[in-house]
Structures are given as structure tokens and as C-alpha cells.
Amino acid sequence: MPDDAEPGTVRPGGRTARVREAVLRAAEDALTEQGFTRLDLADIARRAGVGKTTVYRRWGTVTGLVADLLLDMAEQSAPRTETGSLLGDLKANARLVQRTLTDPRQGALFKALIAAATCDAKTATALHRFYDIRVREWAPCVQQAVGRGEVPEGTDAHEVVRAVSAPLYYQLLISGGRLDEAAADRAAEAALAAARAGAYAGDGDGGEPA
Known part of the structure; x- marks a missing residue:
């Protein structure tokens, strides 16, 4: 099949899927190496070994x-961990974020994507969608904790999950602090303490998906 074949015209898992995988990995490489402002579809096509027409189309x-x-990154992220306690679940979430952000490739990639989102509205929208998917994936652990009585009724599950990762991103992008498992655990513990105190209960969405 020629390189400019319309995506979706071959069976799932066939050439279309392989082309997408190759192009997305090439895009990751380019973002990691040179940032968003120098991204070029022709260069990404060359890196992926596919025709330019395919990429543009x-x-x-x-x-x-x-x-x-x-x-794709949201779809490939590790699924939610359920430990039976909210602290355990939040620590699992925090450590997943910590491992991702300290990975040499993934950490650099997220920095590039966040930088791009500050100056490009469409990238910002895509980044917001990515985090919304991940927050929704982990929100049920907070909803389950409400049912167990670990945190108050009406606790906004999404805000609790966001509170876990926020200090880790702050260390990555702003403070330059040590981003290790201890930092991840502290973030989880702080989010849980705030949730238990009712900081995320009240006028929020009550933990139910929007």
C-alpha cells in the first residue's frame, strides 16, 4: 500500500497502527530534543520513515x-492502583507521577509539552484533556474512600487527585527540589490530610465525574 494511503483504510492493528506508532514516537524524539517551536511535520515523517503526505493528511x-x-500518552498510562486505603492509593498515584517526571525521556517530554501549552492554545487544550483523562482514571479511589468514611461526604475527588500531583510538578518546573519517592509520599499525605479536614468538600462536584 502506498505511503499516502488514507489512514483508517486498512484493518486495525495493520499498517495504519504501525504508522501512527512510528510517527508518535518520532514526535516524542523531536519534542525531547528540540522543543515545540522547532517541530516540523516533514522532519517527523523523515524520522518515522513514512511519507510526508501520510503525515500531513x-x-x-x-x-x-x-x-x-x-x-496516546493518556491511553498508555498505567491504570489506577487500588490498595484498600486512600493513603495507599494516593501514594501509588504520586509515585507513578514521580517516576514519570524523573524518567529522562518522559520528564523532558512533559517539560516540552507544558512549555508548548503556554504559548499555543490548541496544545494547551490537548494537555488539559490529557490531565482530565488521568484525573478521571484516579478519581474513583477517592469516591471509594468517601464510602468507607475515610474522607467527608461531598469531597471533590478530582481536586484531591490534582492536589497529589501539583507539588510534584512544582518541583519539576519551578523549585528544582528533590523529586524522589519521599517527595511523592509527602504530596499524598498532605492531600489526604487536607481532604480529611474537609478542604475539598462543600461546593465542588462531590467527587462525581463532570
């Missing part, structure tokens, strides 16, 4: 490709 723009990359 399927993704259209750099921001379209970045949006698909973020969707």
Missing part, C-alpha cells in the same frame, strides 16, 4: 499531531 498540523500524542 492524517494530522494536518503540528498541534494536531501533539494532540494525538497526548491522547
Whole structure:
């Protein structure tokens, strides 16, 4: 089949899937190496070993490709861990974020994507969607904790999950502090203490998905 075949015209798992995988990994490489502002679809096609027409036809723009990359990253992220306690679940979440952000490739990739989101509205929207998917994945652990009586009724599950990862991103991007498992555990413990005190209960969504 020629390189400019319309995506979706071959069976799932066939050439279309292989092309998407190759192009997304090439986009990751380019973002990690040179940042968002120097991304070029022709260069990414060359790196992926596919025809330029395929890349332009399927993704259209750099921001379209970045949006698909973020969707793929959300889909590939590790699933929620259930330990039987909210502290255990939040620590599992925090350690997953910590491992991701300290990974040489993934950490650099997230820095590039966050930087791009500050100056490109479509990338910002795609990044927000990525985090919304991940927060929704982990929110049930807080909803289950409400049922067990670990945190008050009406606790906003999404805000609790966000509170876990926020200090880790702060250390990655702002403070330059040590981003290790101890930092991850402290973030989880602080979020739990705030939730138990009712900091995330009240006028929020009560932990139910929006």
C-alpha cells in the first residue's frame, strides 16, 4: 500500500497502527530534543520513515499531531492502583507521577509539552484533556474512600487527585527540589490530610465525574 494511503483504510492493528506508532514516537524524539517551536511535520515523517503526505493528511498540523500524542500518552498510562486505603492509593498515584517526571525521556517530554501549552492554545487544550483523562482514571479511589468514611461526604475527588500531583510538578518546573519517592509520599499525605479536614468538600462536584 502506498505511503499516502488514507489512514483508517486498512484493518486495525495493520499498517495504519504501525504508522501512527512510528510517527508518535518520532514526535516524542523531536519534542525531547528540540522543543515545540522547532517541530516540523516533514522532519517527523523523515524520522518515522513514512511519507510526508501520510503525515500531513492524517494530522494536518503540528498541534494536531501533539494532540494525538497526548491522547496516546493518556491511553498508555498505567491504570489506577487500588490498595484498600486512600493513603495507599494516593501514594501509588504520586509515585507513578514521580517516576514519570524523573524518567529522562518522559520528564523532558512533559517539560516540552507544558512549555508548548503556554504559548499555543490548541496544545494547551490537548494537555488539559490529557490531565482530565488521568484525573478521571484516579478519581474513583477517592469516591471509594468517601464510602468507607475515610474522607467527608461531598469531597471533590478530582481536586484531591490534582492536589497529589501539583507539588510534584512544582518541583519539576519551578523549585528544582528533590523529586524522589519521599517527595511523592509527602504530596499524598498532605492531600489526604487536607481532604480529611474537609478542604475539598462543600461546593465542588462531590467527587462525581463532570
